[in-house]
Amino acid sequence: MISDRTTVGIVGGGPAGLMLSHLLHLAGIESVVIETRTREEIEQTHRAGILEHDSVRLLVDSGVSDRVLTAGHEHQGIELRFGGVSHRIDFRGLVGSSTWLYPQTDVFTDLATARERDGGDARYGVTGTAVVDVTSEQPGMLFTDAGGTPHEIRCDVLVGADGSRSMTRSAIADRNEFFRQYPYAWFGILCEAPPSAPELIYTRSDRGFALxxxxxxxxxxxxxxxxPDESADDWPEDRIWSELQSRLAGEDGFSLKEGRIFSRTVLPFRSYVCEPMRHGNLLLAGDAAHTVPPTGAKGLNLALADARVLAEVIERAIVGRDRSTLDTYPTRALSRVWRVQYFSHWMTTLLHAVPDASDFDKQRQLAELTAVVESEHGSRFLAEAYTGWPTT
Ligand SMILES: Cc1cc2nc3c(=O)[nH]c(=O)nc-3n(C[C@H](O)[C@H](O)[C@H](O)COP(=O)(O)OP(=O)(O)OC[C@H]3O[C@@H](n4cnc5c(N)ncnc54)[C@H](O)[C@@H]3O)c2cc1C
Structure with a gap:
């Protein structure tokens, strides 16, 4: 067993963990990130794709990379489509902001490359992770490195950024878990085809939601x-295209450009919050503390927002020698988390078909969509929340 120490130990090398490590480095604070997957595995896992305005600024202004500005695509709005008709929500015109299409795989590559460039210590492919003594002055993380050597690293602050199946949060014995299960999932595909539209189209149809x-x-x-119990194997290409085309069909004759489907996955989701986000010297960040349904495109953005707040709080605790500031983290982070929970839940229920919905439910849902697109205030609320509330 190799024993070592650092200032901040971070379990999980996703966006939350790596961004935190990067921001701490800028503040002159040493950290070690441990990650079970290899860099290559993470780079090949397709997940989120939409960045809020402030997430883009964080990547660029903190010096991670400005690749998002050259390789990403700015989206100045989205389309809400229902009753076979599209309605544009003009982010720029409504709130003067926008989002960026930039895949999570690229965000990860930028963060991992920046950590390597700056001499960061991120250890991929570890196994047997455990956290110990989280309420003591010297909490620790135990793991076996990719070469098979066991390690123990003690630190001043330990961060659980280990995703939605977090092992670290189980160290918080009397945690409160808030969650909502949904009676539907998403069938996701990747296909070789030209774009069917310049911006995202969120569609509500009687057959269900499509994006x-x-x-x-x-x-x-x-x-x-x-x-949620659909099997991806039961969906040959023809069936997938026919389902998608019929959900998008409308009087304007819109149709999707089809192509070879090379990835298909069923993605169950739920809304989840773990409180408190701090227990002794263990603090949770990102999906380890909360998950949202993907409809509002918020999970990745919320993970980056946590990292920003946490870096600021840890800097004051370590450099400013005021550990009481760690107490402020849960309140500051959770105020955003719950707003994002609300918005993601709202977007989800606004657009998905409930399996046993009555005629009343369906009419009410259509009326709600109409109210959003026909009211400037309704559209502005959607634009403001989707492009992201300010993080500073
Ligand atoms: C299939 C899928 C599709 C998604 N699509 C969208 C989307 O369209 N829009 C959106 O906004 N969000 C989406 N999300 C959510 C978004 O990807 C997450 O919110 C985001 O990745 C959260 O970042 P994170 O760093 O908190 O967690 P993660 O990215 O999950 O990173 C956590 C890391 O911790 C590592 N880890 C886990 N356990 C251990 C351990 N014991 N020891 C060491 N390391 C460990 C994991 O390997 C992982 O790399 C999707 C998520 C999934 C799973």
Whole structure:
């Protein structure tokens, strides 16, 4: 067993963990990140794709990379489509802001490369992670490195950024868990086709929700609502295209550009919050503390927002020698978390078909959509929340 120490130990090398490590480095604070997957595995896992305005600024202004500005695509709005008709929500015109299409795989690559460039200590491919003594002055993380050597690293502050199946949060014995399960999931595909639209199309149809998104000029990402126990193997290409086309069909004759489907996955989701986000010297960040349904495109953005607040709080605790500031983290982080929970839940229920919905429910949902697109205030609320409330 190799024993070592650092200032901040971070379990999980996703966006939350790596961004935190980067921001701490800028503040002159040493950290070690441990991650079970290899860099290559993470770079090949497709997840989120939409960055809020402030997430883009964080990547660029903190010196991670400005690749998002050259390789990403600015989206100045989205389309809400229902009753076979599209309605544009003009972010720029309504709130003077925008979002950026930039895949999570690229965000990860930028962060991992920046950590390597700056001499950061991120250890990929570890196994057997455990956290110990989290309420003591010297909490620790135990793991076996990719070469098979066991390690123990003691630190001043330990951060659990280990994603939605977090092992670290189980160290918080009397945690409160708030969650909502949804009676539907998303069927996600990646296909080789040109874009069908320049911006995202969020569609509500009687057959269920669909989302048309993009990746590159030659690869597209699309989703449609399905049952959580759907099997991806039961969906040959023809069936997928027919389902997507019928959900998008309308009087304007819109149709999707089809192409070879090379990835299909069923993504169950839920709303979840773990409180408190701090226990002794263990603090949770990102999906380890909360998950949201993907409809509002918030999970990745919320993970980055946590990292920003946490870096600031840890800097004051370590450099300013005022450990009481750690107490402020849960309150500051949770005020955003719950607003994002509300928005993601609202977007989800606004657009998905409930399996046993009555005629009243369906009419009420259509009326709600109409109210959003026909009211400037309704559209502005959506634009403001989707592009992201300010993080500072
Ligand atoms: C399939 C899928 C699709 C998604 N699509 C969207 C989307 O379209 N829009 C959106 O906004 N969000 C989406 N999300 C959510 C978004 O990807 C997450 O919110 C975001 O990744 C959270 O970042 P994080 O760093 O908190 O967690 P993660 O990215 O999950 O990173 C946590 C890391 O910790 C590592 N880890 C886990 N356990 C251990 C351990 N014991 N020891 C060491 N390391 C460990 C994991 O390997 C992982 O790399 C999606 C999520 C999934 C799973």
């Amino acid at each position: 048309i998104s993009q990746r590159t000029d030659a690869v597209q990402r699309m989703y449609f609502q399905c049952s």
